[in-house]
Amino acid sequence: MSSHxxxxxxxxxxxxxxxAPETPAMRAQRKARESDNQDEALEETFPASDxxxxxxPAKVPEVEATDATKGHGIxxxxxxxxxxxxxxxxxxDLLERIRGEGYSDQEFFNAYLIAHADKYGExxxxx
Numbered sequence: 355m356s357s358h359x360x361x362x363x364x365x366x367x368x369x370x371x372x373x374a375p376e377t378p379a380m381r382a383q384r385k386a387r388e389s390d391n392q393d394e395a396l397e398e399t400f401p402a403s404d405x406x407x408x409x410x411p412a413k414v415p416e417v418e419a420t421d422a423t424k425g426h427g428i429x430x431x432x433x434x435x436x437x438x439x440x441x442x443x444x445x446x447d448l449l450e451r452i453r454g455e456g457y458s459d460q461e462f463f464n465a466y467l468i469a470h471a472d473k474y475g476e477x478x479x480x481x
Contacts, residue, residue, distance in 0.1 A: 428463040430480055437463060440480055448473060 376384070427436040437459045441449065444466060452465045470478040 428460050430463065430467075433480075435480055443481060444478075445470065445473070 427434060427438075428440070429435075440463075448466060448469045452462065452469055457465065467478050470476075
């Protein structure tokens, strides 16, 4: 590989005779070699990152507890559920990770739905 660009002027200390002018055939050969090198370099850069996932989880809607549901668990997909019964279906690692003070049952469940979708790439379903 050359230590300088072909368009760089010769170093003042260089006593070599100047190169012959480039012919059209030499130019075409040089351009083809440059193009091949560029194509090869481009191919070696792929994949530049992980492939794009075709799954995009939907944002879990915020569900507010109404007077009818307060103290009666959570609301999921329009139905009321007892959070204590649903916990047995939940991932223990996720439960531990999102556990915290100050969550209402509904806020806790909404946080779990998001964490479940992030970890498994699918919605949590209540059985």
